Amino acid sequence: MATIAITGSASGIGAAIRDRLSREGHRIVGVDLSEAEVEADLSDQSGRQSAVDGVRAACDGKLDGLVACAGLGPQVPDSRLVVSVNYFGAQATLHGLRDCLERGERASAVAISSNSSRIPGLESPIVDACLEGDEDRARAEANERDGVFAYAGSKLALSRWVRRNAVQPEWAGRGIRLNAVAPGATVTPLLQAGLDDPDHASSIKDFPIPMGGFGNPHDIAAAVTFLLGPEAAFCCGTILYADGGSDALIRPDDY
Numbered sequence: 390m391a392t393i394a395i396t397g398s399a400s401g402i403g404a405a406i407r408d409r410l411s412r413e414g415h416r417i418v419g420v421d422l423s424e425a426e427v428e429a430d431l432s433d434q435s436g437r438q439s440a441v442d443g444v445r446a447a448c449d450g451k452l453d454g455l456v457a458c459a460g461l462g463p464q465v466p467d468s469r470l471v472v473s474v475n476y477f478g479a480q481a482t483l484h485g486l487r488d489c490l491e492r493g494e495r496a497s498a499v500a501i502s503s504n505s506s507r508i509p510g511l512e513s514p515i516v517d518a519c520l521e522g523d524e525d526r527a528r529a530e531a532n533e534r535d536g537v538f539a540y541a542g543s544k545l546a547l548s549r550w551v552r553r554n555a556v557q558p559e560w561a562g563r564g565i566r567l568n569a570v571a572p573g574a575t576v577t578p579l580l581q582a583g584l585d586d587p588d589h590a591s592s593i594k595d596f597p598i599p600m601g602g603f604g605n606p607h608d609i610a611a612a613v614t615f616l617l618g619p620e621a622a623f624c625c626g627t628i629l630y631a632d633g634g635s636d637a638l639i640r641p642d643d644y
């Protein structure tokens with residue numbers, strides 16, 4: 390039995406990951422705004438600190454797995470919140486709990502990115518501000534743009550943070566695997582909120598998915614479970630797309 394912490398565990402993809410890993414017999418420490426073992430708000434520094442402190446106390450300082458899944462969608466009216474939760478909340482959780490993973494067995498961490506992180510034309514200064522750790526600047530850049538830019542920027546920065554850090558002595562060098570899953574449109578309350586928003590509905594509905602439809606949260610949970618588990622022992626810095634083929638369709642040769 391492994392001990393695995395999951396942010397965003399109360400809904401959608403995080404809840405599906407939680408259900409699957411619980412059924413497999415693992416001990417879960419969920420983190421969310423409510424309905425979780427650790428109730429904390431990852432949108433600001435004090436909330437992130439209480440999330441990290443709460444998980445550390447719940448797992449006695451030793452974690453075998455960590456999934457940074459909590460996130461907000463592009464339709465959220467305040468784009469600043471999107472970068473604060475999706476990038477800075479995830480990064481702070483991964484960084485803040487790395488020492489607990491170091492004490493775990495065959496430890497593995499997975500960040501939930503998005504296939505929209507690489508949609509051509511959406512790269513913006515938000516990415517650099519995030520990666521430089523400048524939350525005020527990232528929020529200011531996000532505030533000047535549509536939520537789609539804030540969302541894609543936060544997720545591209547998170548993927549790059551994963552790839553830059555996965556190979557470092559603190560992660561790979563300590564035997565901790567760090568990877569990401571990049572889901573495509575998946576049926577959750579987040580996607581439904583986008584479909585219910587007239588400014589976002591048509592772009593979601595018209596987005597091409599070669600496999601023919603939206604994903605199911607269980608499809609994403611399966612990809613995360615693979616990266617957490619021993620079958621992925623040689624995966625390090627991987628961004629695993631689980632998106633029905635959209636990314637391959639849109640940028641087949643950008644590889």
Ligand code: NAD
Nearest residue numbers: 397400401402430431432458459460503572574575577579
């Ligand atoms: P969801 O809304 O069903 O679940 C997100 C969870 O994150 C919720 O339980 C919510 O309470 C939590 N959360 C939000 N803000 C938080 C905060 N400030 N502090 C703590 N917890 C907070 O959404 P989902 O679709 O399951 O999304 C999960 C992850 O998957 C997100 O990072 C999202 O960006 C990513 N993703 C989703 C899709 C999709 O189509 N659903 C596609 C690509 C990536």
